[in-house]
Amino acid sequence: LDNAANNKTSMKELSRLPEECQIDYDPIDNNIPCFPHVINICVKHIIDNYVTVDFSCVKDTWDVCGQPIDKKDYVSAITGKALECARNVVRSIRASDQRRGNFRDTIVIGDDKEWFQGDDGKPIKLPTVELMLDEPTHWDSVYVMLNLPQAVNLFFESANQRSIHEKKLSPMEWHFLQDFEVILEPPHRAQQFMSSESTPMLGSAIPTFERLLEDWKQLADGAPHCAPLIYIGLSWAEKYDDRMACTKAYAVAMFIDPTCRLSWVEEHW
DSSP states (O other): SSSSSHHHHHHHHHHHHHHHOOOOOTTTTOOOHHHHHHHHHHHHHHHHGGOOOOOTTSSSEEETTTEEEEEEHHHHHHHHHHHHHHHHHHHHHHHHHHHHHHHHHHHHHHHTTTBBBBBSSSOOOOOOOOOOBBBBBBBBHHHHHOOOHHHHHHHTGGGGGGGGGOOOHHHHHHHHHHHHHHHHHHHHHHHHHHHHOOOOOGGHHHHHHHHHHHHHHHHHOOOGGGGHHEEEEEEEEEHHHHHTTTTTTHHHHHHHHHHTHHHHHHOOO
């Protein structure tokens, strides 16, 4: 079931029938929430509230790959709604067939001439794809939308794009969006893992969700300036983790899974 309140009410009402027959039926224990929906809710809380996050606990400056980052400039990029600015960039490029073609050419030529670089400074190849605008009904699409910053920047350098040049994002806005992409990486990975299974099994839900929690906690420790954003999603994820602990079906599903049995439980619990 998804996490709508009416489903919880339905399960509670349904429990009356077996109770009348003196059958023990726990509506909470028998309510298994939709795994992708749970992750989407956690991520949506980050996306919907990132502008108002309190960064008072973050130090005034920090270094990223030797580059000093000033908190005031960073917060200014956030309060300027960098994510909405990124959406405007994507809309502008997608609004014209010519721009979409030019953007594709930018990637093809950039790959051929090795214009794009990874974090280690070595040339990388970008996939020849179109920009995708995130959609509320397309879970995980914000992460996908933020995947091609180098190609977008190079695209705006073209003289043909002067009419939309004012929409170009500042370096600090891109820096924040890259941090945002890193924050969304763990839930994206969890979604992809469960979606990649030809037959997703309930026994994988708890290990995958626990991995998401651990990845977010490690990221918050390793990148303290990202912690205020991470804690938004983490607080909701921990609520659902506690809720999942009330459902015996997860443990039963792990036990009957021949690839898991009790090995994961013994190692982590």
